[in-house]
Structures are given as C-alpha cells and as structure tokens.
Amino acid sequence: MIDLKKKLQDLNVGRITENEPLKNHTTWKIGGPAQIFFEPDSIEGLKKGMSAIADADVPWFVLGKGSNLLISDKGLEGVVIKMGDNLTHLEEDGETITVGAGYSLIKLATIMSKKGLSGLEFAGGIPGSVGGAVFMNAGAHGSDISNILVKAHVLMPDGTLKWLSKDDMDFSYRTSRLQNDGGVCVEAIFKLTTGDKDTIKQELQANKEYRRNTQPWNYPCCGSVFRNPLPQHAGKLIEESGLKGFSIGDAQISEMHANFIVNKGEATAQNVIDLIQHIQQTIYEKYQVTLETEVERIGN
Template identity: 75%
Template structure:
C-alpha cells in the first residue's frame, strides 16, 4: 500500500489521505477509516489511478456523497475513490444534458427545472450524486433514472472507457449493470423534454417538499433502507409491525418514516446491521415477507 500511495502521489492526479474516517463522507455519519482515500482531479487522472490500483491488486471502492451506503466500523482496507467537485461538470445541448458523476442530483434537478426542461422532477429530493443515482437507478414518484438516461460513460477496471446505452445498463428496480459488473460511472447523458418552466418547477418543488415533510432529512440517514417488496411498501410493513421508534444503540427506526434508520448521535454500523436484522426477522414472522436492503453494505459487514 505504501508503494501505491507513493506512485499516486508521484503522478499528482488527485488528493490522497491515509486512514481517512469514512463517517466524514457518508450521510449516515457512520464508517471506519479508508486505508487510502483518493479524490481524483479529472477523469484522466482517475483512469491512471485505476490502472495503478488494479496492478497493485488492491481492493477499491467508489463513493459520491455517501448516501445509500453503510460502511463497516472497521472501515475499508483498500482505496476509497471519491468522485467530487472535480467531476461535477454540466453541459447542455438542446434537450440533452451531459453531467459529471460528482454532480449533486438535487442541485441538477433544481437547475434544470428552472431552464424549462422536464424529466428530472422526480429527483427533487433525492440525495447523492449523478454517478450514484445511475448506479442505483435512483427513483421516486413513479419515475427513475432509466426513464431519462440515454447513455452512461463508464471506466472499466482495465483502464478502458466505454459508453453503455440505456438498454445496455440493464436497469430494473433500484438496480443497474454496474451493481453486477465492476465499472465506474463517470458521466451521464440524459434525454429531457422542453416544457412549461413554471409547471416543471412547481412539480419539482412539490416533490422536494414532500420529502422534507415526510422523511427525516434533518437527522443523519442514508435514505431508504429497504427495497419495497412490491406491491407492498417497506415503510408501511415496518410501521404495521409496530417498529417505528425502535432502537438498538443510537440507531433508531425513524418515527417520521419507518423505512429510514436515523443516527441519533453515535450509532455504529453494527447497531444498524442489528436493527436491519431485527426488522427482517420481525416482518417475516408477522407477514411472511422477505425484506431486502436497498442500502449498500461495504467492508466487513454482513446481515445474519
């Protein structure tokens, strides 16, 4: 690892920190240290870094704003790559926009709605970055990324670039190709539609307000914890099981929305895992429904 750090520093392609606490980079404010924390200055710099990391046979993981993520208390014994402001460009050409993976999804939805372009209204309250949204096929209010993505620019582990079309991304509910095959979303091209600016802005703001009023965004949380076992809804099942407000350590099922777990101050990843396990067992016993997590578990974590 020391040799890899020295090589990355020599290339001068990004900021590098050793043993960086990942709780500082997740919306849950949970997570142990990353052995190496790397934030590239550019796509080209990231390409060079991936080649060095893969050649060194070192574990690597990519984050954006750290939503929808539960990092082990032991952290990650490898390289954590953060796609930040240096990969947050925005280009517009008519009804098509190209956006860097590090761009805030909420910020993008707000800016685009004010320009009178429709398609991103559903994202008005979704935390995270464009890259993370593509990875997870993020969605809300009856729409998701698969409805608007034309293609995704992806860096493969061998250091080559490719563009995946919408069809090639193999989207399904909260799922994409990138969850099954290694690759880093660098940019996304979205196909939007021109419309009435006032109507689009109003719809986007309504979605944003709905999230603020119904979900606990003032507390550290990752977003929705469980996938909806359609046609049922995770939050409703958890609430019907009487689990709202149930706590393990400082991890608590939100009293505002039961599909959210909040960090009341010093929650650990293990507290959250134990709470997830308790919910899964309770729901299965009461309703015979298997609850699958939407949140991504990273590092030495496991669901019993």
C-alpha cells in the same frame, strides 16, 4: 500500500490521504477509515490513477455523496475513490446534457427546472450524486434514472473506461448492471424534454416538500433502507408491526418514516446491521414477507 500511495502522489492526479474517516463522507455519518483515499482531479486523473491501482492489484471502491451506503466500522482496505467536486462538469446541448458523476442530483434537477427542461422532477429531494443515482437507478414519484439516461461512461472492474447505452445497463427497480458487474458511472448523458417552466418548477418543488414533510432529514440517514416488496410498501409494514421508534444503540427506526433508520448520535454500522436484521425477522414472522435492503453494505 505505501508504494501505491507514493505512486499516486507522484502522478499528481488528485488528493491522496491515508486513514481518511469515511463517516465524514457518508450521509449516515458511519464508517471506519479508508486505507488510501483518492479524490481524482478529473476523469483523466481518474484514468491514470486507476492504471496505478490496477498495477498494484489492490481492492478499490468508489464513493459519491455517500447516501444509500453502509460502510463497515472497520473501514475499507485498498483504495476508496471519491467522485468529488472535481467531477461536476455540466455540458448542455439543447435537451441533451452531459454531467459528471460527482454532481448533486438535487442541484441538477433544480437547474434544469429553471431552464424549462423536464425529466428530473422526480429527483426533488433525492440525496446523492449523479453517479450513485445511475448505479442504483434512483427514482421516486413514478419515474427513475432509466427514463432519461442515454448512456453512461463507466469505470469497469479492470480499470478501463467504457460507454454503456441505456439498453446495456439492464435497468430494473433500484437496480442496474453496475451492481452485478462492479462498474462505476463517472459521467452520464441524459435526454430531457422541453416543457412549461412554471409547471416543471412547481412539480419539482412539490416533490421536495413532500420529502421534507415525510422523511427524517433532521438526523443523519441514508435514505430508504428497504426496497418496497411491491405491491406492498416497506415503511407501512414496519409501522404496522409496531417497530417505529425502536432502537439498537444510537440507530433508531425513524418515528417519522419507518423505512428510514436514523443515527441519533454515535450509531455504528453494527448497530444498523443488527437493527436491519431485527426488522427483517419481525416482518417475516408477522407477514411472511422478506424485506430486501436497498442500502448497499460495504466492508466486513
């Protein structure tokens, strides 16, 4: 790994560090160190860096804003690639926009609303990056990323880059092909619709305020922990089971919204895992409903 670190540094493709605490890069503020942490300076830098990583035959993982993610307390071996501020380009061509994976989804929705472009109102208040949103098919308020995506520029597991169309992505509820194939979105092309600027801004603001008033952003959290077992809702089942406020260590089921687990201070990944399993067992025993996690677990 020392040789790989030196090769990446010699390529001059971005910031390279060792033993970077990943809790500093997740919204849960949980996660051990990355053996090598690579923040590429551009898509071209990413391509060059991935070639070196592929040659070294070491595991790698891509990180965006760090929401919807639970990283092991032991950290991650190999290379963690951060889609950071250097991958936040935004190009506009009428109603079509091309945007880097590191771009904040909330910021993008806000900017587009001010331009009178509709399609991202659902994203008001959704934490995370464009790349992560494509990966998870993020959505809310009756819409999701699949409704606006034209195509995604994807880093494939073999280190190559490939454009995938919306149909190629196999989108479904909070799911995309990338979760199964291991690919990672590095930029996306969205098709929006021209609309009334005031109406778009009002809808976006209403969605932001709804999240602010109903979800616990006063403590570190990852977003919704469980997928809704439609037509039922995970938060309602957890609340009705009497688990609101239940804690293991510093990991607590939010007293504001039961489908959120918050970090009250020094919660560990193991605290969260134990709490998730307790919730799943309780809900199954009470309602014979199996709750599946929406959050992605990474590492041992």
